[in-house]
Amino acid sequence: xxxxxxxxxxxxxxxxxxxxxxxxxxxxxxxxxxxxxxxxxxxxxxxxxxxxxxxxxxxxxxxxxxxxxxxxxxxxxxxxxxxxxxxxxxxxxxxxxxxxxxxxxxxxxxxxxxxxxxxxxxxxxxxxxxxxxxxxxxxxxxxxxxxxxxxxxxxxxxxxxxxxxxxxxxxxxxxxxxxxxxxxxxxxxxxxxxxxxxxxxxxxxxxxxxxxxxxxxxxxxxxxxxxxxxxxxxxxxxxxxxxxxxxxxxxxxxxxxxxxxxxxxxxxxxxxxxxxxxxxxxxxxxxxxxxxxxxxxxxxxxxxxxxxxxxxxxxxxxxxxxxxxxxxxxxxxxxxxxxxxxxxxxxxxxxxxxxxxxxxxxxxxxxxxxxxxxxxxxxxxxxxxxxxxxxxxxxxxxxxxxxxxxxxxxxxxxxxxxxxxxxxxxxxxxxxxxxxxxxxxxxxxxxxxxxxxxx
Amino acid sequence: xxxxxxxxxxxxxxxxxxxxxxxxxxxxxxxxxxxxxxxxxxxxxxxxxxxxxxxxxxxxxxxxxxxxxxxxxxxxxxxxxxxxxxxxxxxxxxxxxxxxxxxxxxxxxxxxxxxxxxxxxxxxxxxxxxxxxxxxxxxxxxxxxxxxxxxxxxxxxxxxxxxxxxxxxxxxxxxxxxxxxxxxxxxxxxxxxxxxxxxxxxxxxxxxxxxxxxxxxxxxxxxxxxxxxxxxxxxxxxxxxxxxxxxxxxxxxxxxxxxxxxxxxxxxxxxxxxxxxxxxxxxxxxxxxxxxxxxxxxxxxxxxxxxxxxxxxxxxxxxxxxxxxxxxxxxxxxxxxxxxxxxxxxxxxxxxxxxxxxxxxxxxxxxxxxxxxxxxxxxxxxxxxxxxxxxxxxxxxxxxxxxxxxxxxxxxxxxxxxxxxxxxxxxxxxxxxxxxxxxxxxxxxxxxxxxxxxx
Numbered sequence: 057x058x059x060x061x062x063x064x065x066x067x068x069x070x071x072x073x074x075x076x077x078x079x080x081x082x083x084x085x086x087x088x089x090x091x092x093x094x095x096x097x098x099x100x101x102x103x104x105x106x107x108x109x110x111x112x113x114x115x116x117x118x119x120x121x122x123x124x125x126x127x128x129x130x131x132x133x134x135x136x137x138x139x140x141x142x143x144x145x146x147x148x149x150x151x152x153x154x155x156x157x158x159x160x161x162x163x164x165x166x167x168x169x170x171x172x173x174x175x176x177x178x179x180x181x182x183x184x185x186x187x188x189x190x191x192x193x194x195x196x197x198x199x200x201x202x203x204x205x206x207x208x209x210x211x212x213x214x215x216x217x218x219x220x221x222x223x224x225x226x227x228x229x230x231x232x233x234x235x236x237x238x239x240x241x242x243x244x245x246x247x248x249x250x251x252x253x254x255x256x257x258x259x260x261x262x263x264x265x266x267x268x269x270x271x272x273x274x275x276x277x278x279x280x281x282x283x284x285x286x287x288x289x290x291x292x293x294x295x296x297x298x299x300x301x302x303x304x305x306x307x308x309x310x311x312x313x314x315x316x317x318x319x320x321x322x323x324x325x326x327x328x329x330x331x332x333x334x335x336x337x338x339x340x341x342x343x344x345x346x347x348x349x350x351x352x353x354x355x356x357x358x359x360x361x362x363x364x365x366x367x368x369x370x371x372x373x374x375x376x377x378x379x380x381x382x383x384x385x386x387x388x389x390x391x392x393x394x395x396x397x398x399x400x401x402x403x404x405x406x407x408x409x410x411x412x413x414x415x416x417x418x419x420x421x422x423x424x425x426x427x428x429x430x431x432x433x434x435x436x437x438x439x440x441x442x443x444x445x446x447x448x449x450x451x452x453x454x455x456x457x458x459x460x461x462x463x464x465x466x467x468x469x470x471x472x473x474x475x476x477x478x479x480x481x482x483x484x485x486x487x488x489x490x491x492x493x494x495x496x497x498x499x500x501x502x503x504x505x506x507x508x509x510x511x
Numbered sequence: 512x513x514x515x516x517x518x519x520x521x522x523x524x525x526x527x528x529x530x531x532x533x534x535x536x537x538x539x540x541x542x543x544x545x546x547x548x549x550x551x552x553x554x555x556x557x558x559x560x561x562x563x564x565x566x567x568x569x570x571x572x573x574x575x576x577x578x579x580x581x582x583x584x585x586x587x588x589x590x591x592x593x594x595x596x597x598x599x600x601x602x603x604x605x606x607x608x609x610x611x612x613x614x615x616x617x618x619x620x621x622x623x624x625x626x627x628x629x630x631x632x633x634x635x636x637x638x639x640x641x642x643x644x645x646x647x648x649x650x651x652x653x654x655x656x657x658x659x660x661x662x663x664x665x666x667x668x669x670x671x672x673x674x675x676x677x678x679x680x681x682x683x684x685x686x687x688x689x690x691x692x693x694x695x696x697x698x699x700x701x702x703x704x705x706x707x708x709x710x711x712x713x714x715x716x717x718x719x720x721x722x723x724x725x726x727x728x729x730x731x732x733x734x735x736x737x738x739x740x741x742x743x744x745x746x747x748x749x750x751x752x753x754x755x756x757x758x759x760x761x762x763x764x765x766x767x768x769x770x771x772x773x774x775x776x777x778x779x780x781x782x783x784x785x786x787x788x789x790x791x792x793x794x795x796x797x798x799x800x801x802x803x804x805x806x807x808x809x810x811x812x813x814x815x816x817x818x819x820x821x822x823x824x825x826x827x828x829x830x831x832x833x834x835x836x837x838x839x840x841x842x843x844x845x846x847x848x849x850x851x852x853x854x855x856x857x858x859x860x861x862x863x864x865x866x867x868x869x870x871x872x873x874x875x876x877x878x879x880x881x882x883x884x885x886x887x888x889x890x891x892x893x894x895x896x897x898x899x900x901x902x903x904x905x906x907x908x909x910x911x912x913x914x915x916x917x918x919x920x921x922x923x924x925x926x927x928x929x930x931x932x933x934x935x936x937x938x939x940x941x942x943x944x945x946x947x948x949x950x951x952x953x954x955x956x957x958x959x960x961x962x963x964x965x966x
Contacts, residue, residue: 058842059561061623064608067555069621071628072635075551091899093906095875095924096530100522100654101556101610101640102576106514121557124577124606126644130598135590143585150605151579153519155556166524168516173526175923177909180527185556189581199555212909214888221896329885333892387513420550430784433669437788441676444546451548454632454667468630469550 066190066198076417077404078201082183084229085203085398092222094181094205099162101185102153109154111161111385117144119188121198122151155187159204160382160395167208168386176209176391183400195370195402206395208383213326216358216378217333219396220342223362223374226398231412234365235373236341239303240348241327241358242377244310247320248296248346251313252289261285262349269347273297296346303331303344310346323357330358356380360396364406373402420449422510423489424466427453428478436477439502446507466492473510521645521653531872533656536858537638539684540658547677549636549660554617556640557608564609566616566840572599574643576653577606610642614659615837615850622663623841631664631846638855650825650857661850663838668781671813671833672788674851675797678817678829681853686867689820690828691796694758695803696782696813697832699765702775703751703801706768707744716740717804724802728752751801758786758799765801778812785813811835815851819861828857875904877965878944879921882908883933891932894957901962921947928965 063069070078086096102123109117124130134149156162159182167178183203190196205222207215220237227235245265249258264279271279277290285293295313299306307324314320327344334342350359357378364370376396383391407413425440427433433452444450451471453462466474476488486499489509500509518524525533541551557578564572579585589604611617614637622633638658645651660677662670675692682690700720704713719734726734732745740748750768754761762779769775782799789797805814812833819825831851838846862868880895882888888907899905906926908917921929931943941954944964955964 059840061562061620061841062559063555063562063620063624064557064559067557069555069625070553071625072550072552075553078553079551087902090875090904091902093876093879093904095527096534097527098525098530098533100518100524101642102519102522102654104517104519107516107518118582121581122579123610124579124602126576127573127598130601131593133588133593135593138586138588138590143583146585147579155578165516165518169518170524170526175920177920179906187556199557207909210909214882214885214892214907215909217892218907225899333889385514386516420545421548424548427669430669434788437669437672444680447542447546449545449548451634452669452673454662454665454670465630465632 064198066192066196068197068199072420073418076420077407077413078400080413080417081230081400081403081407082201082203085226085400086181086183088222088226088229089181089203089205091225092179092205092218094179094207097163097166097180097182098184099156099159099166099182101156101187103156103162103165105148105152105154107165107386108157108161112157116157119190120157121155121187121189122147123153123155125150125152156184157188158186159184159202159397160206160379163204163206163395164382164393165386167391168383168388171388177207178209179205179207181205195399195405197401201400203398203400204395205397206393208391208393210394211378211392213329214333215394216330219360219376219394220330220334223360223396230403230407232365232407232410234341234367236343236363237374238343238345238348238361238363239327239358240345241323242356243319243323243326244314244346245323245349247314247317247323248293250319251317252285252292254285254289257283257285265347266349267347268297299344299346303342304328306344327358350375350377354379354382357394364402365410368406368409370402370406372399373406374398418470419472421451421469421471422449423451423473423475424462424469424471425450425452425475425477426459426462426466427456428476429456432477432479432482435482439505443505448507448510519653521647521651523652523654527875528873531875532859532862532868533855535868535872536685536855536862537656537658540681540853540855541636541638543677543680543684544636544658544660546680547634547660547673549634549662552618552621552635552637553639554611554614554621554637556611556642558611558617558620560603560607560609562620562841563612563616567612571612574645575612576610576642576644577602578608578610580605580607611639612643613641614639614657614852615661615834618659618661619837619848620841622846623838623843626843632662633664634660634662636660650854650860652856656855658853658855659850660852661848663846663848665849666833666847668784669788670849671785674815674831674849675785675789678815678851685858685862687820687862687865689796689822691798691818692829693798693800693803693816693818694782694813695800696778697810698774698778698781698812699769699801700778700804702769702772702778703748705774706772707740707747709740709744712738712740720802721804722802723752754799754801758797759783761799782813805830805832809834809837812849819857820865823861823864825857825861827854828861829853873925874927876906876924876926877904878906878928878930879917879924879926880905880907880930880932881914881917881921882911883931884911887932887937890937894960898960903962903965 130150132149134146137145185199185201187199223237245262249255249261260283264276268276299309311324348359348361355377359377361372362374364373378394380392382393472492474490481487486501488497488499490497585605587604589601592600640654640656642654678692700717704710704716715738719731723731754764766779803814803816810832814832815830816827817829819828833849835847837848927947929945929947936942941956943952943954945952
């Protein structure tokens with residue numbers, strides 16, 4: 057019996073029309089990255105497990121795809137661990153490699169490994185797949201593509217401003233209007249935790265805060281109470297939920313409230329410096345979001361997250377922030393980092409929903425040449441070579457099927473032009489060219505056909 | 512203690528200069544594929560094990576990277592199989608997915624799965640990584656990139672000719688001279704096996720023949736004797752090693768010898784038809800190679816293999832052939848296929864050795880803007896946005912380090928232009944532009960700077 061043709065859940069095949077759309081988006085992102093001086097690197101799909109494990113929390117370790125050791129090596133399986141239910145230990149005994157889980161940890165590993173081959177400040181971009189054994193749902197896949205730009209080895213509000221401008225330039229180039237860049241600063245969160253007399257409970261605090269959207273202020277208060285914050289603390293917190301106006305005025309209000317917290321003031325000052333550069337750039341939609349915390353262990357300064365236009369129900373389509381010392385775990389200390397990331401797959405869903413893909417992407421071939429028999433094709437072959445050399449994309453129908461069948465094919469692949477070369481044309485030394493959109497026909501001398509004829 | 516920053520054996524990081532070279536080659540290949548009407552598809556890195564297993568022979572199954580099942584599923588480990596040394600069975604009990612081993616089997620699976628969404632004859636190309644747990648050596652990696660173009664659903668010597676022309680066009684576009692396309696035909700091999708009274712031993716026969724290069728005619732004879740071919744058979748085989756002249760005359764000699772073998776005559780006739788088209792194309796170096804057998808189980812018609820120029824010691828840089836019914840295992844019968852493949856990694860090694868990468872690839876950024884303090888940068892920021900919008904790639908040095916350090920950076924990243932905007936320039940409303948190659952300087956009004964200035 058034949059095997060069923062199918063692929064693992066959460067993975068996808070991309071047909072030509074989809075590849076064209078994805079390439080369009082990655083080309084736009086790549087072009088913008090390069091305009092900001094980022095250079096491309098690539099890292100292997102497989103990393104050593106020791107490189108990845110423990111870098112993404114327990115959930116990350118659990119969702120990582122592990123690669124089974126080859127050949128005899130599986131004999132080293134730790135069966136005691138399996139029996140004891142120590143599945144992580146069992147896995148380690150038969151697996152030394154795992155699939156890339158994001159692009160940031162491999163980049164940190166890369167920077168340390170190649171520190172003598174790269175020039176700091178190092179601006180790199182990377183557009184590659186990552187894999188997570190997550191439950192698939194809308195906008196979430198087990199194999200998906202991240203587009204990351206990071207700069208390591210420098211601290212400067214100019215870089216932060218450039219990152220935000222870069223988000224904006226990419227959306228502009230994609231004609232995507234209405235995306236909002238939300239920002240926050242880790243030092244402000246630390247200042248607030250301190251202000252609430254809970255500097256050691258900053259994680260619990262930000263986890264609760266992060267849920268404001270979903271559970272409202274009362275929900276956040278309840279969760280904080282549950283985590284040992286007392287009423288006095290919650291009373292102090294309350295006004296922080298009532299900031300109004302644009303980013304600048306919200307920062308002013310925040311400064312008044314947190315005037316006694318040096319950490320928070322530093323974060324506010326830093327955001328102001330960044331905004332100073334941004335006012336000369338022209339970032340369209342920016343909002344300050346005190347609840348934005350994103351993987352707090354990881355980020356140390358500014359934090360970004362990009363929400364799609366409100367009309368599209370979808371999680372963030374971009375994110376980033378400043379992280380310091382991510383390379384320390386691999387032995388290189390004090391390397392400051394800042395990065396942003398676009399989620400290609402979600403971005404494509406958003407563009408699709410808003411009908412923003414250019415119509416020209418559909419045109420993957422310029423001309424279908426119909427086939428009236430090898431004798432005619434022999435005449436055409438030297439010209440085909442010449443025309444292809446001019447950059448014309450030609451699909452030559454391979455056999456002399458009935459005209460109707462060939463025309464049907466040309467229609468189905470959405471060829472804008474069809475070329476005929478049969479008996480009549482051979483007599484005259486011409487090709488007949490049909491404009492499939494307009495239904496018009498013209499005759500062109502064999503030696504005169506060129507790109508101009510199909511414009 | 513810090514973890515060592517390293518990657519699994521047989522895998523590679525690619526630094527910006529290497530990515531630029533690899534992108535150059537894939538861009539050339541992609542452009543040429545599209546000129547022949549091939550359309551891009553992509554398939555997941557992970558396939559179901561059942562899709563891949565048993566398709567590449569025992570070696571393939573052994574060299575496949577298997578992905579461990581996630582979470583609780585590893586509890587289903589078949590420990591009896593492990594104890595019995597049935598490692599394949601043990602692996603199957605804890606792994607349901609494997610990494611793509613080539614692009615052809617996933618493509619066959621794709622064609623069956625999407626048969627109602629694609630239009631036959633379907634010309635697809637695919638440029639993606641594949642993974643094999645092979646012993647790494649020069650030109651052989653555990654993660655490498657294949658560039659495949661296949662057409663399914665048609666039989667036509669024109670397509671075969673186009674494939675060869677496509678090899679040639681790619682090499683032309685890469686300025687690679689001296690690659691040789693070697694061809695053979697499966698029906699000729701079948702005819703010879705029959706001519707030697709050993710139609711059932713065609714595999715042993717071709718395996719021996721394939722070694723002619725390494726062990727010479729005597730070695731081949733010995734191996735065949737060992738496999739039960741008698742002296743009469745070997746005497747009949749001998750003249751086949753002595754074909755001389757170009758492809759056409761070799762085919763003529765072969766026809767005389769194998770005049771009694773219908774299979775062989777059919778193969779010869781088919782090669783002649785293909786060559787008929789090729790004579791109008793202009794394929795540079797073509798050779799008939801009776802010893803070429805490449806995965807015989809798989810190919811059913813013409814077989815291609817491309818050798819690099821003689822000056823480079825390296826295995827084949829391209830290959831392909833006609834295969835029929837590869838989709839049958841997934842339930843779709845009688846789908847004829849023909850494909851060629853370029854090995855990106857080997858091609859890059861060959862181009863590197865022959866110094867064929869364009870010098871312009873080194874230029875990954877156009878301008879480094881030196882940083883004399885935020886006050887100056889505030890002036891520049893709106894112009895930076897404008898210039899980047901013009902497509903100029905600008906790396907803005909992030910902090911006001913000493914001039915020497917900044918110039919060193921610009922040198923190291925091989926920036927062709929460096930821009931200064933300090934006190935003097937601010938007074939005059941200009942930027943100073945240094946041509947790093949020629950060491951010359953010029954002043955340009957802020958509003959006049961454009962792409963022209965850096966050409």
